[in-house]
Amino acid sequence: MGRIIAIANQKGGVGKTTTAVNLAAALAAVPRKVLLVDMDPQGNATMASGVDKRELENSSCEVLLGECPASAAIVTTPENYDLLPGNIDLTAAEIRLMDESAREQRLKTALGAVREQYDYIIVDCPPSLSLLTLNALAAADGVIVPMQCEYFALEGLSSLVDTINALKGKLNPALEIEGIVRTMFDVRNNLANAVSGELTKHFGDKVFRSIIPRNVRLAEAPSHGQSIVGYDRASRGGIAYLGLAGEIVRREKKMLKESA
Numbered sequence: 001m002g003r004i005i006a007i008a009n010q011k012g013g014v015g016k017t018t019t020a021v022n023l024a025a026a027l028a029a030v031p032r033k034v035l036l037v038d039m040d041p042q043g044n045a046t047m048a049s050g051v052d053k054r055e056l057e058n059s060s061c062e063v064l065l066g067e068c069p070a071s072a073a074i075v076t077t078p079e080n081y082d083l084l085p086g087n088i089d090l091t092a093a094e095i096r097l098m099d100e101s102a103r104e105q106r107l108k109t110a111l112g113a114v115r116e117q118y119d120y121i122i123v124d125c126p127p128s129l130s131l132l133t134l135n136a137l138a139a140a141d142g143v144i145v146p147m148q149c150e151y152f153a154l155e156g157l158s159s160l161v162d163t164i165n166a167l168k169g170k171l172n173p174a175l176e177i178e179g180i181v182r183t184m185f186d187v188r189n190n191l192a193n194a195v196s197g198e199l200t201k202h203f204g205d206k207v208f209r210s211i212i213p214r215n216v217r218l219a220e221a222p223s224h225g226q227s228i229v230g231y232d233r234a235s236r237g238g239i240a241y242l243g244l245a246g247e248i249v250r251r252e253k254k255m256l257k258e259s260a
Contacts, residue, residue, distance in 0.1 A: 002119055006136040009147060010129055011127065014147050016146050018222075021048045021222070021227050022229065023241060032120055034081040034122065037107070037124065037136075038085050041087065041094075046083065047225065048225065048226070049079070049085075049227070050077055061089035061090050063110045065097070078230070079230045094131045094132055107138070137164070144179050145160060147180060149196045153195060164177060179206050179248075184212065184213075187213075215228075217235035
């Protein structure tokens with residue numbers, strides 16, 4: 001059964017979509033069977049996957065509203081991972097779901113029908129604790145938190161940890177932080193190194209060893225409708241995300257071995 005991982009952080013501009021798209025592509029290259037779910041109304045993960053968000057017949061909006069099954073909206077990307085695309089229609093879906101019963105469980109129910117087909121399901125969340133994010137967290141087995149090593153980052157992270165703990169009691173008792181990914185990292189920055197040290201001190205092995213650097217090629221890839229793995233896998237960014245994918249696979253193998 002596929003492991004569902006939400007890529008979440010209530011703070012914007014920390015590399016959530018970059019991590020979701022590149023992690024999906026890197027896991028597909030391992031190879032694993034991967035589904036990327038775009039739950040952000042901006043639809044950036046959809047565009048970065050080479051799919052035009054303006055020309056969708058069905059999307060995660062219709063899936064959340066129960067107007068079509070997930071299987072009818074999923075498309076295959078040029079980089080061999082599947083995509084449940086999203087666009088601005090998700091904002092309308094969120095409004096329409098406000099008064100519905102079990103509104104936080106819509107994504108979990110929809111993915112339940114296709115979960116067996118995948119090794120990993122990666123969900124890209126919007127940068128807020130919206131109903132769309134709640135749906136992702138209710139469906140997820142784990143949360144990967146991308147974060148920049150900067151002054152306010154630790155405060156934002158502690159807020160997210162509080163949110164996840166609150167959700168465990170109400171929506172998803174199994175929800176855990178899978179790991180923290182340091183993104184846009186500049187090794188020459190003393191503050192970044194200091195915050196990185198604090199992260200490791202407080203969260204230990206929850207902090208992934210793979211560090212995502214600031215990298216021009218990584219920034220260029222989405223404009224070509226590609227992940228960094230498809231655009232330039234030998235770049236520093238490409239190597240970093242392939243390393244992160246390998247780390248996630250090894251962690252899961254270890255977890256399965258320990259639970260056996």
